[in-house]
Amino acid sequence: MKSYKGYLIDLDGTMYRGTEQIAEAAGFINDLRKRDIPYLFVTNNSSRTPAQVADKLRSIGISTEDDQVFTTSMATANYIAEQKKGASVYVVGEEGIIEALKEKGMKLVEEHPDYLVMGIDRGVNYEKLSKACLAVRNGAVFISTNGDIAIPTEQGLLPGNGSLTSVVSVSTQVQPIFIGKPESVIVEQALRVLGVPKEETIMVGDNYDTDILAGINAGIDTLLVHTGVTTKERLKQYKEQPTHVVDTLDLWRFE
Amino acid sequence: MKSYKGYLIDLDGTMYRGTEQIAEAAGFINDLRKRDIPYLFVTNNSSRTPAQVADKLRSIGISTEDDQVFTTSMATANYIAEQKKGASVYVVGEEGIIEALKEKGMKLVEEHPDYLVMGIDRGVNYEKLSKACLAVRNGAVFISTNGDIAIPTEQGLLPGNGSLTSVVSVSTQVQPIFIGKPESVIVEQALRVLGVPKEETIMVGDNYDTDILAGINAGIDTLLVHTGVTTKERLKQYKEQPTHVVDTLDLWRFE
Numbered sequence: 001m002k003s004y005k006g007y008l009i010d011l012d013g014t015m016y017r018g019t020e021q022i023a024e025a026a027g028f029i030n031d032l033r034k035r036d037i038p039y040l041f042v043t044n045n046s047s048r049t050p051a052q053v054a055d056k057l058r059s060i061g062i063s064t065e066d067d068q069v070f071t072t073s074m075a076t077a078n079y080i081a082e083q084k085k086g087a088s089v090y091v092v093g094e095e096g097i098i099e100a101l102k103e104k105g106m107k108l109v110e111e112h113p114d115y116l117v118m119g120i121d122r123g124v125n126y127e128k129l130s131k132a133c134l135a136v137r138n139g140a141v142f143i144s145t146n147g148d149i150a151i152p153t154e155q156g157l158l159p160g161n162g163s164l165t166s167v168v169s170v171s172t173q174v175q176p177i178f179i180g181k182p183e184s185v186i187v188e189q190a191l192r193v194l195g196v197p198k199e200e201t202i203m204v205g206d207n208y209d210t211d212i213l214a215g216i217n218a219g220i221d222t223l224l225v226h227t228g229v230t231t232k233e234r235l236k237q238y239k240e241q242p243t244h245v246v247d248t249l250d251l252w253r254f255e
Numbered sequence: 256m257k258s259y260k261g262y263l264i265d266l267d268g269t270m271y272r273g274t275e276q277i278a279e280a281a282g283f284i285n286d287l288r289k290r291d292i293p294y295l296f297v298t299n300n301s302s303r304t305p306a307q308v309a310d311k312l313r314s315i316g317i318s319t320e321d322d323q324v325f326t327t328s329m330a331t332a333n334y335i336a337e338q339k340k341g342a343s344v345y346v347v348g349e350e351g352i353i354e355a356l357k358e359k360g361m362k363l364v365e366e367h368p369d370y371l372v373m374g375i376d377r378g379v380n381y382e383k384l385s386k387a388c389l390a391v392r393n394g395a396v397f398i399s400t401n402g403d404i405a406i407p408t409e410q411g412l413l414p415g416n417g418s419l420t421s422v423v424s425v426s427t428q429v430q431p432i433f434i435g436k437p438e439s440v441i442v443e444q445a446l447r448v449l450g451v452p453k454e455e456t457i458m459v460g461d462n463y464d465t466d467i468l469a470g471i472n473a474g475i476d477t478l479l480v481h482t483g484v485t486t487k488e489r490l491k492q493y494k495e496q497p498t499h500v501v502d503t504l505d506l507w508r509f510e
Contacts, residue, residue, distance in 0.1 A: 121381070122381045123380075123381065124380065124381050124384075125378075125379065125380050126376070126377045126378065126379050126413075126414070129379075129414050129418075129419075130410070130413040130414060133405070133411075133412065133413060133414050133418075134410065134411050134412075134413070137411060137412060149425055149426045149428070150388070150426050150427075155385070155389065156388075156389050156392060157388065157389075157392060157426070157427075158381075158385045158388060158389070158426075159381070159384050159385060159388050159422050159423075159426045160426060162425060162426075163384075163388075163421070163422045163423070163425040163426035164384075164422060166418070166421040166422060166425040167414050167418045167419060167421060167422060168414075168418070170404055170417060170418040170421040171404045171405050171412070171413075171414045171415060171417075171418035172405075172412075173404070
């Protein structure tokens with residue numbers, strides 16, 4: 001078996017399930033630390049800052065530094081910074097995406113931006129959606145942090161960023177560039193931060209349609225763990241299989 | 256030429272253009288009145304009450320009674336009333352649709368409705384969209400007053416009801432029943448109110464993709480007038496042509 005030099009690791013369904021711990025997750029991360037293998041947690045969550053995500057992980061016993069969290073907001077900011085330094089951006093979103101864009105020196109504006117960025121925004125309203133549509137109609141590059149159509153909450157499945165994004169794509173007939181999993185952009189950006197060649201890096205996650213597909217789309221090896229969304233039955237239906245599959249992360253052999 | 260006994264007539268682009276009068280419109284309506292030919296104005300506007308729409312028409316010199324205005328909100332309410340008397344409805348929308356549903360004896364509720372109805376709502380927010388998604392996930396029949404993707408304003412093209420509706424359809428993966436033009440539902444409901452057989456009724460409008468297509472979908476004759484959206488050039492590209500075409504409404508021969 002190949003010995004991977006870098007790990008990109010999903011959170012929900014892989015490290016925890018909602019508010020519930022996944023027993024084998026902490027040991028898996030400790031094994032990586034003992035071996036000095038670099039890893040990044042890669043999440044489609046655009047609303048939280050990396051420090052907030054790291055806090056949650058530590059609170060359930062998973063060892064991490066803040067800078068081992070890589071959010072789709074950071075991937076979005078890095079992606080835009082590569083294209084245009086000091087770009088002006090109109091953002092529909094919460095703290096995570098706003099902070100990530102500011103940190104990369106973007107200018108947040110309400111009108112005539114170079115970019116429109118949409119992330120989940122529980123404070124969304126008609127005025128914000130109108131400004132977003134006008135931005136795109138005036139030529140702003142349309143970027144969406146992720147296409148997740150629903151988010152699980154105690155109330156049930158509420159609208160995800162992919163569904164909010166559709167207001168602008170349906171109204172303007174312009175399709176956004178999606179950054180988060182299953183797109184390859186977030187993986188490519190994470191690889192640059194991790195600093196390990198893609199041939200030696202593996203993407204770990206529970207969800208075929210997001211985590212595994214993101215790895216496949218980016219051309220890196222993948223490990224599916226059956227502690228979350230994708231069951232064994234369901235996995236059989238996919239033509240392209242993950243590189244590796246385990247029931248739980250304690251069964252993974254590092255070399 | 257066939258002598259039509261009933262007219263269904265579009266508003267924007269046919270009776271006026273935004274705030275601008277269309278010179279031949281008032282005369283056309285006066286000719287209908289002189290001949291005692293019943294007519295209804297049929298509009299995809301779900302936010303205004305028929306009285307408000309009639310006021311606007313009268314203010315630009317077009318003769319109409321309030322009950323000669325038939326909105327997509329009225330069509331929606333009539334459609335639901337036919338299916339279930341006293342249905343419970345969660346509505347995302349403005350005055351026009353709320354009043355129309357109340358008038359038909361619907362019970363407006365926030366949770367576990369029989370129907371979710373979406374019309375343009377400039378007060379839309381994440382909470383409303385969440386309730387709408389939960390309603391559909393809990394089995395509510397999903398109805399949208401119209402699929403218009405954009406509405407023209409002084410600021411530019413802002414999100415129309417079709418784009419707001421997409422939040423719920425993308426998130427729940429359930430497609431709504433659309434009521435407004437180009438769907439046949441609004442025409443069928445208008446015909447019942449007009450009380451003229453469909454074979455003797457004509458649909459008049461400026462927009463092939465909404466007005467004319469609604470007539471075609473409902474199986475009635477159509478008259479396209481070139482005072483609005485659909486130009487002569489554009490019209491050539493459609494396979495199924497309107498029954499009649501005129502440049503302006505003063506050129507129409509009633510018999």
